[in-house]
Amino acid sequence: MTCDEAEILLHALLDGELDASHSREVEAHLETCPRCAAQLRAYRDMTSAIVASEPHFAAPSALRQRIAAALPQPQPRAASRRAVLKGFAFGSALSAMAATGIVVMVLRADDEQRIMSEVVSAHLRSLQAGHLTDVLSSDQHTVKPWFNGRLDVSPPVIDLTAQGFTLIGGRLDYVDGRAIGAIVYRRRIHVINLFVAQTASSERQASKIETVQGFNIRRWRDRGLNFWAVSDVAADELSEFGDKFESAMRTANPG
Amino acid sequence: MPRIGRSTIEKATPVTAVDDDLDQARRFRDAAMPLLDDVYTLARYLLRDANDAEDAVQECYLRALKHFHSYRGPAFKPWLFAILRNVCNAEHARRATSPTTAIDDRHDEAERAAPLWQETEATPEVQLLRRFDAATIRRLVAELEPAFREAIVLREIHHLSYREIADIVAAPVGTVMSRLSRARALLRAAWTAEQERMP
Numbered sequence: 001m002t003c004d005e006a007e008i009l010l011h012a013l014l015d016g017e018l019d020a021s022h023s024r025e026v027e028a029h030l031e032t033c034p035r036c037a038a039q040l041r042a043y044r045d046m047t048s049a050i051v052a053s054e055p056h057f058a059a060p061s062a063l064r065q066r067i068a069a070a071l072p073q074p075q076p077r078a079a080s081r082r083a084v085l086k087g088f089a090f091g092s093a094l095s096a097m098a099a100t101g102i103v104v105m106v107l108r109a110d111d112e113q114r115i116m117s118e119v120v121s122a123h124l125r126s127l128q129a130g131h132l133t134d135v136l137s138s139d140q141h142t143v144k145p146w147f148n149g150r151l152d153v154s155p156p157v158i159d160l161t162a163q164g165f166t167l168i169g170g171r172l173d174y175v176d177g178r179a180i181g182a183i184v185y186r187r188r189i190h191v192i193n194l195f196v197a198q199t200a201s202s203e204r205q206a207s208k209i210e211t212v213q214g215f216n217i218r219r220w221r222d223r224g225l226n227f228w229a230v231s232d233v234a235a236d237e238l239s240e241f242g243d244k245f246e247s248a249m250r251t252a253n254p255g
Numbered sequence: 256m257p258r259i260g261r262s263t264i265e266k267a268t269p270v271t272a273v274d275d276d277l278d279q280a281r282r283f284r285d286a287a288m289p290l291l292d293d294v295y296t297l298a299r300y301l302l303r304d305a306n307d308a309e310d311a312v313q314e315c316y317l318r319a320l321k322h323f324h325s326y327r328g329p330a331f332k333p334w335l336f337a338i339l340r341n342v343c344n345a346e347h348a349r350r351a352t353s354p355t356t357a358i359d360d361r362h363d364e365a366e367r368a369a370p371l372w373q374e375t376e377a378t379p380e381v382q383l384l385r386r387f388d389a390a391t392i393r394r395l396v397a398e399l400e401p402a403f404r405e406a407i408v409l410r411e412i413h414h415l416s417y418r419e420i421a422d423i424v425a426a427p428v429g430t431v432m433s434r435l436s437r438a439r440a441l442l443r444a445a446w447t448a449e450q451e452r453m454p
Contacts, residue, residue: 050412052386057295066313213286
């Protein structure tokens with residue numbers, strides 16, 4: 001590799017955008033070329049100096065208010081789709097036998113989508129200043145007891161800091177009209193909210209990755225608990241998070 | 256979600272249709288309001304003027320709400336940024352055809368700091384970069400040419416991936432990569448010049 005090629009590719013290396021084979025090629029060049037290696041160090045230094053300076057601007061509160069006022073106002077959901085469908089299902093007694101099966105299926109799919117949409121909304125609310133954690137601690141033995149007495153079931157709190165996902169705390173949230181535990185992790189600059197709710201079904205359900213409003217959700221069910229991990233990290237990183245959580249949970253409590 | 260026969264459904268069950276619209280507005284609010292600082296930050300860097308940035312952000316949010324029903328992902332932030340960028344480009348076009356603003360448009364921090372003199376000797380490769388405060392870094396970034404400034408802001412301040420940046424600026428990933436490489440070289444040169452000028 002020539003210095004000219006390396007000069008462009010070292011930026012992709014710095015930004016974590018190179019595939020493994022190109023990374024190896026650039027790294028091999030850097031080992032033999034002190035000039036390019038110094039370039040990489042200087043750019044890395046510049047990147048961290050920019051971040052450290054906090055170069056963001058805060059939107060003026062007048063602008064925030066103006067935009068909030070210009071958007072349609074949120075209103076209580078007077079007649080949810082579920083209510084409308086329920087009325088339909090129970091009202092048409094004649095076709096009840098035929099229709100119920102279908103309607104129940106429709107409701108289930110719709111409910112899952114609605115709950116995922118609520119989970120994403122809860123994630124977004126949590127990102128607003130001061131809403132992320134009710135109990136701020138990287139110690140699972142502090143976070144777990146905090147949930148006791150606040151929820152019917154205390155969610156499993158697992159520290160995954162060693163695996164690259166830093167536990168930063170817990171929060172009480174509301175999804176589907178009931179209190180639910182949220183365990184908060186950080187991955188680099190990204191927040192991962194893990195929502196945990198009790199469910200009647202004890203049947204295990206393998207994980208699924210879905211995208212709702214641009215956020216990735218990994219959901220699964222285990223030991224009578226529903227889990228939704230929500231974040232703007234890439235889908236493969238969220239999968240990795242879920243895999244590590246599930247395997248740590250199995251280790252902590254086998255069977 | 257399939258939209259087949261939607262108009263018939265709207266006629267048959269208006270409650271659901273209205274609920275849908277409110278639901279959409281609520282989802283837009285939940286998704287877009289937490290990004291306000293990010294969108295405003297991008298607008299400040301692209302337009303280099305606080306008042307113009309406020310107007311652009313407001314226009315961006317109204318346009319985004321209008322088009323939210325056609326939003327299909329993947330990520331919401333790049334989608335919103337692309338809309339903001341269009342609004343800012345329209346503002347640039349307006350400035351270009353409006354001579355009075357083009358001349359008077361020099362009151363932002365970005366426009367100050369034309370160096371009185373500049374060190375011309377080659378800078379050593381290993382020179383350590385001094386840490387600057389946000390105001391200095393904002394000014395150095397603001398002095399870059401628009402295409403380079405945009406690349407720096409989207410990558411170094413908003414931490415977007417090359418793919419996302421490419422989507423926002425409507426250019427191939429390769430172009431993003433070479434622009435970013437050039438932009439970083441220019442910023443570093445300006446950075447070094449700045450620290451040599453300071454005591």
